[in-house]
Amino acid sequence: MRRAALIAVPYAWLLALFLVPFAIVFKMSLSDIAIAIPPYTPTLKDGLAEMIRAFDFENYVFLTEDDLYWKAYLSSLKIAAIATVLTLLVGYPMAYGMARAPEEWRPTLMMLVILPFWTSFLIRVYAWIGILSTEGFLNQFLLWTGLISAPLTILNTAAAVYIGIVYTYLPFMILPIYAALDRMDGSLIEAAEDLGCSRLSAFWLVTFPLSRGGVIAGCLLVFIPALGEFVIPSLLGGSGTLMIGKVLFEEFFNNRDWPVASAVAVILLLILIIPIVLFQLNQQKQAEADR
Amino acid sequence: MRAAHFFWDASLNTPVFAPWADPDAKPLIRFQNVTKSFGDFTAIDDLTLDIFEREFFALLGPSGCGKTTMMRMLAGFEEPTQGRIELAGRDIAAVPPNKRAVNMMFQSYALFPHLSVWENIAFGLRREGKDKAAIAARVEDMLKLTRLQKFARRKPHQISGGQRQRVALARSLAKAPKLLLLDEPLGALDAKLREDTQFELMDIQEKTGTTFVIVTHDQEEAMTVASRIAVMDEGKIMQVDTPDRIYEVPNSVYVADFIGDVNILDGTLTANGENSFALHYAPDQAPITARSDRPFTDGQSAHLAIRPEKVAIHKEKPEGVDNLLSGEVLDIAYLGNLSTYHVRLPGGQVVKAQIANTRRLSRRDITWEDKVWISWTFTAGVLLDQ
């Protein structure tokens, strides 16, 4: 009896507030925009049979015809992919340094990586506006060093979005890689050196292959949320940077086109399924390797 | 020839293979006044030691005695704080681990989990830039030597613990090192497998002619495999000798106690003949007589170390024995092949006597609280001053 209640309560909550809403999104994506409240047809008031009959894939057709959308999808994929690679390039050396640091420093280093994660995401993105703007700290600094003679335009470009993503998602990259490196038996490196490897070749032949699971997990943990990112392109990317999260938000609030926004969401989810499945497979493989 | 160190030549009373006894022999490894400190902790304390080619040398001691540090210095993972380590006459301080003709078998085996057995064994050969055919041939040889041919394509997690141990051995032997270091190589195996593997190790050492240095805390393992054993404690070597001499002629109570089971009787000595001393171990008891080649002064305090199997136990008072003591049976430990009787002497000391159970249980007649006699010969024990 208690067991049934234990299962039923969280189950019902998730059904009502996760699955049903998502079904509504799907339904909405098949509806048409209308100048009414709510701003779409058909509604349940028209009767179930009538409603289903009125469903069509018009919004999806519209998405393929208007190149704003598929450009936004492509550009999101590109930005998320490049940003993921950049995050890896910054994060791997840090994770590696942490794993090689003396045992007593590691909790502190770990805390330093996690601490930004607990700080407001919005504030961390906001911090970069003052740094990257034309009269911002970075330009002031570069002008002062004499490296540049005129301020660079970084804010409101894709570069600013990359910086923002690398900055905010860095902990997601570092932690799984660090975990993989930390789990590794240190005597493996000694064995490689004992068998004739230099430091560098021991890294490429042993350390890196063994941290691959962590690298894959880290990359997907950055790529997946970056793809649907809204705050970073809105604050740092300016009007020139197209990302699908931003398009969806604007479609919904500014154009009040709920059906198209829903269709955008459904397609975004379909795209996300691939990396999510990859992530699951990687996690399973890791778990098996640990056993 | 090489098998000599476990076939004892009784007529000569010396092992046939004994380069350490030859003053002209050049050692393969020489530790000269080596000290190694980690912060204020001294792991190795001014240690000097020679190890000869083709030896199977065991570093034996409790954990933290510095034996692993010695091995890691040989492999190149630690540098001595002071002193000099020579390999074949050359100082190796400046040679990094990947350039040393020394290979190591790690306690954890350190098999690369992402590589197959074959690739693990080939790993070191590939670093030397040998051609493919030579590598393949060498790997095959190693697989054959360790009887792993069937498992070449498997990954380390797909084979048993004993097989992993053999992969680790094959991998470290593949480069034909001058010296192979084995860090607790059998520690992860269960008792039965460990015994078989000990003989396998000796066999492989003999076939390849490689010098083996093994680190272990298991005295039986050291006794079985080694040509010589160094017993270590707190960064110092207590005794270096052949297994039989370590057992029969320990130089200190520490060594006697560390290797095997031993009775220690403390007392003071008086000379009672040539190379013969009386040990007064209890105020109102007759002294025990023991022979010793080592000189002692009258009144010196000393310890008699005597192995339980050298103590005989009698129900009736025997005639014509060297040392005879009476006592009462306190405890009996039945081990199947052996029984150990704990006999309390009138002075309160407990002496263990070990008897081979050549008869069925029902026919033995000594039991708890029996009054018994124990005896041993003048030469059965060793007199020790420390």
Added chain:
Amino acid sequence: MTRLSRFNVVSLTLGFAFLYIPMLILVIYSFNASKLVTVWAGFSTKWYGELLRNEQFLDAAWVTLRVAVISSTIATVLGTMAAYVLVRGGRFFGRTLFSGMIYAPLVMPEVITGLSLLLLFIGIGLDRGVLTIVLAHTTFSMCYVSVVVSSRLMSFDRSLEEAALDLGASPFDAFRLVTLPIIAPAVISGWLLAFTLSLDDLVIASFASGPSATTLPMKIWSSVRLGVSPEINALSSILIGLVTVGVISASLASKHASLRRQQETQAAARTT
């Protein structure tokens, strides 16, 4: 693995500089007297004063705090239940769907979660305000709580529960008296995670809230859209300060606890 090469030191130094310099600049310039946030014009705490007099910010902060406390508490209860069901519940009808619904929100883009909840609230005619934000936040943070708690439950020796049952405890008592005290650290960190996620959330709250309730991130958002402002710097500094103090004291507390445990174990080993 404990030999830091020069490369390691450089990459750690640069990496942590990258992580912390932006926040440091933010904090330093919150004490700037000038309204121009990129030009230093002397030390002043006036923006903190202005912030504390700004009713809108204070209202938003109060809403956010209420939402965070309520939603994270409900989410902790539901998430712990869900974790227990997933790890210990055995088989039941729809288990796969259930675990899918636990993990999906973790990877779902916020815009989609927000959109779907908004459509639900409109569909059932629920007025959007504090209640709807709480519902929305509870839903996604319970999933995080359940992941944190279930990973602890998985590494937990089941025989402890069985021992309790063997000694006559009812399943509920076994949970209350044995399981819960042991997984308590995970439950607490789950609560903290849920609390932070709720404090932090902009996108879902924007969808789920109506004119009657504005959360702090929404307030910050609407003002940073207009550019950098010293008041926001002051607000950010306060938040960064709170989090820093919180995280450092939590890690000191856990370090202290593990140190004491270690000492006690050693002391116990000596007495035997």
